[in-house]
Amino acid sequence: MEHEGADLNELMMVRRQKLDELRQDNVEPYGGKYQRTHYSSQIINEFESLEGQQVSLAGRLMAKRGHGKAGFANLQDVEGNIQLYVRQDQLGEGRYNLFTKADIGDIVGVKGKVFRTQKGEISINITDFIMLAKSLRPLPEKWHGLKDIELRYRQRYVDLIVNPDVKKVFIARSKIIRTIRNLLDNKGFLEVETPMMHPIAGGASARPFITYHNTLDMNLYLRIAPELYLKRLLVGGMEKVYEINRNFRNEGISTKHNPEFTMLELYQAYADYNDMMEITEQLVSQAAFQLLGTMEVEYQEEKINLAPPWRRLPMLEAIKEYAKIDFTLIQNDEDARQAAAQAGLKVDPKASRGNIINEVFEELVEPHLIQPTFITDYPVEISPLAKRSLEDSRYTYRFELFIYAREMANAFSELNDPIDQKERFKNQVEKRASGDDEAHMMDEDYIRALEYGMPPAGGLGIGIDRLVMLLTDSPSIRDVLLFPHMKPRD
RNA sequence: GAGCCAUUAGCUCAGUCGGUAGAGCACCUGACUUUUAAUCAGGGUGUCGCUGGUUCGAGUCCAGCAUGGCUCACCA
Numbered sequence: 001m002e003h004e005g006a007d008l009n010e011l012m013m014v015r016r017q018k019l020d021e022l023r024q025d026n027v028e029p030y031g032g033k034y035q036r037t038h039y040s041s042q043i044i045n046e047f048e049s050l051e052g053q054q055v056s057l058a059g060r061l062m063a064k065r066g067h068g069k070a071g072f073a074n075l076q077d078v079e080g081n082i083q084l085y086v087r088q089d090q091l092g093e094g095r096y097n098l099f100t101k102a103d104i105g106d107i108v109g110v111k112g113k114v115f116r117t118q119k120g121e122i123s124i125n126i127t128d129f130i131m132l133a134k135s136l137r138p139l140p141e142k143w144h145g146l147k148d149i150e151l152r153y154r155q156r157y158v159d160l161i162v163n164p165d166v167k168k169v170f171i172a173r174s175k176i177i178r179t180i181r182n183l184l185d186n187k188g189f190l191e192v193e194t195p196m197m198h199p200i201a202g203g204a205s206a207r208p209f210i211t212y213h214n215t216l217d218m219n220l221y222l223r224i225a226p227e228l229y230l231k232r233l234l235v236g237g238m239e240k241v242y243e244i245n246r247n248f249r250n251e252g253i254s255t256k257h258n259p260e261f262t263m264l265e266l267y268q269a270y271a272d273y274n275d276m277m278e279i280t281e282q283l284v285s286q287a288a289f290q291l292l293g294t295m296e297v298e299y300q301e302e303k304i305n306l307a308p309p310w311r312r313l314p315m316l317e318a319i320k321e322y323a324k325i326d327f328t329l330i331q332n333d334e335d336a337r338q339a340a341a342q343a344g345l346k347v348d349p350k351a352s353r354g355n356i357i358n359e360v361f362e363e364l365v366e367p368h369l370i371q372p373t374f375i376t377d378y379p380v381e382i383s384p385l386a387k388r389s390l391e392d393s394r395y396t397y398r399f400e401l402f403i404y405a406r407e408m409a410n411a412f413s414e415l416n417d418p419i420d421q422k423e424r425f426k427n428q429v430e431k432r433a434s435g436d437d438e439a440h441m442m443d444e445d446y447i448r449a450l451e452y453g454m455p456p457a458g459g460l461g462i463g464i465d466r467l468v469m470l471l472t473d474s475p476s477i478r479d480v481l482l483f484p485h486m487k488p489r490d
Numbered sequence: 491g492a493g494c495c496a497u498u499a500g501c502u503c504a505g506u507c508g509g510u511a512g513a514g515c516a517c518c519u520g521a522c523u524u525u526u527a528a529u530c531a532g533g534g535u536g537u538c539g540c541u542g543g544u545u546c547g548a549g550u551c552c553a554g555c556a557u558g559g560c561u562c563a564c565c566a
Binding site for chain 1: 491497501502503514515517518525534535564
């Protein structure tokens with residue numbers, strides 16, 4: 001068989017030669033179904049009862065130590081790693097030869113007896129050895145592994161082979177999401193799926209990705225949030241719904257932002273934002289407890305106590321506490337701008353009091369919110385889908401949860417007044433017209449749905465990736481995404 | 491989008507003052523029947539990210555570009 005040599009280094013050429021030799025010897029290097037009886041961890045955990053028994057395993061060869069007419073190797077399967085002991089006088093010359101020619105990285109099937117070596121290591125004394133997939137590329141070094149961060153993300157398959165801790169993060173991710181699903185299912189929530197391609201990008205303030213449908217001859221937006229669809233389901237009589245799925249936002253990439261990320265959104269009819277705080281506390285603290293067996297977690301050297309209840313702090317009180325500005329004494333836009341400027345912030349001369357309050361909060365308060373804190377009562381200007389406070393119509397029944405100074409959840413009592421909602425959309429459309437491409441678009445059908453009557457409801461969104469970061473002590477969102485977005489190379 | 495830093499063998503990394511490109515692992519040949527970063531003897535892998543410039547001479551100095559990391563901006 002011919003192999004293109006131009007872009008192959010010596011190591012890859014050697015492996016292709018071995019591949020040819022296998023075929024010449026009538027050994028198929030890419031096998032089929034393999035019947036295994038045990039996993040590596042099972043043999044180690046149940047050694048007492050398995051000692052002396054015949055077992056069959058499959059996995060990747062990760063190390064080889066030859067000793068002439070015998071040798072050792074390590075086999076890695078999904079559960080872990082186990083040592084193989086191989087002897088020519090047991091395997092026969094042919095199969096022993098197959099073993100000595102096998103490379104680190106090859107996927108093999110083995111049969112043999114469970115035993116313990118003189119040095120005490122539980123091992124398999126091999127009586128049969130077959131090739132299941134010849135590996136044509138050398139793996140990274142056994143001692144240092146794959147460290148190059150770029151390569152780890154671009155070639156996650158290699159990262160997963162050689163860095164066992166990586167897999168643990170994704171097992172944790174799965175467990176966290178499973179805990180959330182179980183909790184919500186047990187509370188009677190229905191998991192639903194709503195469109196990922198939207199004719200109108202709604203439900204959040206964000207720049208969308210635009211795509212094109214050929215036969216409909218129209219632009220579509222990848223969704224920035226499922227919110228408006230889920231609330232249409234409340235109108236339709238689904239009283240408790242949730243969706244865990246991807247959102248897409250055409251914005252910057254950072255250690256906390258990936259263009260596609262996973263959100264939990266849930267809506268509960270006849271509830272309000274106080275109920276959402278309780279659910280948030282349950283979901284996050286239980287996710288931690290089920291994963292780690294404790295609600296006290298350590299994130300980047302910071303001890304964080306997730307045991308409920310968490311502090312609830314109205315935004316104005318938070319600003320008074322951390323920024324020493326009392327916005328209850330500041331009633332107009334001009335005074336608000338002055339106060340912010342005095343505090344050293346750059347101020348948009350057109351910013352309203354509500355925008356300024358949010359600005360001051362983000363700049364001067366957020367960095368202090370390390371322990372879980374619900375910040376409540378957001379200004380209506382920045383909350384176009386939230387119900388107005390009955391006590392003061394300039395604010396809304398909304399909260400955001402902060403942990404480690406990061407926004408982890410956003411929730412509110414849902415605005416179900418179609419006339420107010422239409423006004424809010426109109427204000428957003430004006431902002432759009434004056435250049436704010438993150439302002440919401442008008443969604444007439446959503447207004448129509450509200451006009452039929454939407455029950456009062458609480459709604460909640462939790463950023464799953466950020467929750468997984470917190471609970472796995474991962475510094476970057478890329479560490480909790482199997483395939484984080486990367487620019488193509490060349 | 492901006493600033494700083496990085497890019498050398500398959501992997502992990504050295505490379506001094508600008509003067510013939512280095513190590514360990516992996517790999518190849520040989521020895522070795524309980525090793526485990528196996529050991530011992532021998533072998534040497536390369537578009538020094540890319541493109542230009544300065545220079546007798548550039549991995550090294552300069553400029554631009556690419557990719558990545560961190561910080562900031564935007565955001566969740």
